[in-house]
Amino acid sequence: MRQFRKLWQITRKDLLVMGKDRGSWIVLLLTPLLIIMVASFALGPAFSGELKSSLLYTNLDQGGVGKQLVDGLREVEGLELVEGTEAECQALASGDTKYKTCMLIPTGFSSKILTGSNTGLQVYVDPSDNASRPFMVGMIDGAASRLSGMVNSVKVSVVEVMKFAPEAELPVVASDAAQTAVEQMNQDPPVAVEITNAGAAADVNMFDTQAPGYSVMFLLFGVMLGAEGLLEERDKGTLGRLLVAPVAKSSILGGKLVAQFMIAMVQMTILFGVGHFVFGMHLGNSIPGLILMIVMTAFTATSFGILLASLVKTRRQATSVGTLVIILMSALGGSWWPLSIEPEFMQKLGHLTINAWALDGMNALILEGANMQDILVDAAALFIYGCVCFLVGIKMFKFRNA
């Protein structure tokens, strides 16, 4: 009991010391808040589907099919159509325009469609634009496929009609059928694709996608400061002074870990709280689930801190090694971009990090509306991860300088 009291006194002292250290609070709170804001405003739309891609088009067609095609593309979510000239379209190849893709509808496009002749769309792309090109080309390709499908259907229909009404005039029938088909192009298609958000998440906003990743990264930077603080106590003799007092080593380390864990919890709570109350970040449908993920992430990060302190010899090493490891973990673990866009082997590699497990759970809760049961595997993985770091860390930590 006495040792527990001493453990708590060490925790209180660490909280008091930390509370007076303004520099640490800048790292723990101000920096992550600023980075999250910048990242959210800069990248949030790309990851939350709010991003609009602009497609330049030039319609040289005199008939209605070209217009129908443009109207159909206007309906595509996230796509903005901007009309330009043929010269603007061609200038894209030399990089002289702000647009990355241009669709050119050639002269006679409608008449060729309506008479059943083959025709084509010319698409100019910026060769350096790897990000939006697949989306743009996909959209145009999709619209062209629908047109091609309808033309083929018309051809088949006309052949069938002519079997039963051989007296009919073929070009007239074909043209009428094609006209009708094109008019139907932008009506409800027979096969509709209905997109539903997985789970029961509300609409995602930019903070939802960015805040968890950066919060976990700065949580790790926070525990790195804790590791440095522990090594500082060893270097400056305060740890030694405790060792010659009737205080168990477990109370000394335990007190420091509890303090670090509490600081990590406060940090995460404030970051998510500011995100929610100031910037409207969603917290998902399971607050207990989110609390569980925060607790487990804070525990694992704290254990990572003691492991870091046990593996390095000096504070400078803790800073340099810690920064390197945290940046690597953040990149690998999905703090900066969604893991889902990475190749499969990178996703597996990413799950060697705290970030990946923490973000799997948090993103499931915040972005997909998952419930507590859905994130138990992630929470358990974090717990095991934290226990391993904790046990190895306390086993290897040297209370005295070599």
Add this chain to the structure above:
Amino acid sequence: MPLVAAENLVKKYDDLTAVDGVSFTIEEGQIFGFLGPNGAGKSTTISMLSTYLPPTSGDAVIDGISVTREANKVRNIIGVVPQDIALYPTLTAIQNLRFYGKMYDMGGESLERRCQELLELVELWDRRDSRLEQFSGGMKRRINMAAGLLHHPRFLLLDEPTVGVDPQSREHIFETIFKIRDSGTTILYTSHYMEEVELLCDYIAIMDRGKLVASGTLKELLSVLGEGGVIELEVAPTGCSEKLEADISRQQGVTSVKHQDGRLVIFSDNSARSLPPVLKVLEEMRCDVIHLEIFTPNLEKLFIHLTGKELRE
């Protein structure tokens, strides 16, 4: 019965023997001084007595309790003032003391009273609510000392408590040490400043290269040098015979001659009687004397006599 008895303490780090078979006893109420140059093994010896480091072999008993077998019990009766300022700079003086007091199971009114007593003892009660980082080096050292006294230790270990302090603060620290001694606390004081040990300590042990080279009261130790004083002379580097040292050592009353930093340190049982024959030798050998000085015996000269080197080395 002595309060502290160290028996053949040894501390080894791989190939280095930091403390090599040190034995001594400290009587209750005594200020026991450990004198020696940096790296002599003083701090390592203190670390073993304070239970911070386990000895490689040997043991020490404090008030009948073994530091190797019952370290936790020992920790309750000793106070340690480390060489480093082992305090939290962003906390105030009283916050630091309260924290360490709680580590010794103190609390409530008694802890508050003790904090006040000690802050008054080190004359910093008025600055109790100032952050330590705002204190001078000497003031920090006084708080450092107070933190080691919170739980009324029977045995206080002071490891170079005056390193880096101004003369005024040093005086303050000395006054405090005498007050602590007068309150009945036994003190082990380490220093590489001879004057401090001479002034403060009732009993002195001189350490060099991990070993005790001499111990006793100041009077006992200096008696090794005799009462005749010490002649120190420096001669011009050229034109003087290499036999000078041997010839001087044969003169009347000269007990030993040591070479030190290009100077000859001549120990004799009567420097007044030994000086004329020494000067005669110098004249015969056509040595140009640059500097000549006669000292009364002191610990510095004793250390040279015992080890052939200066305390500052």
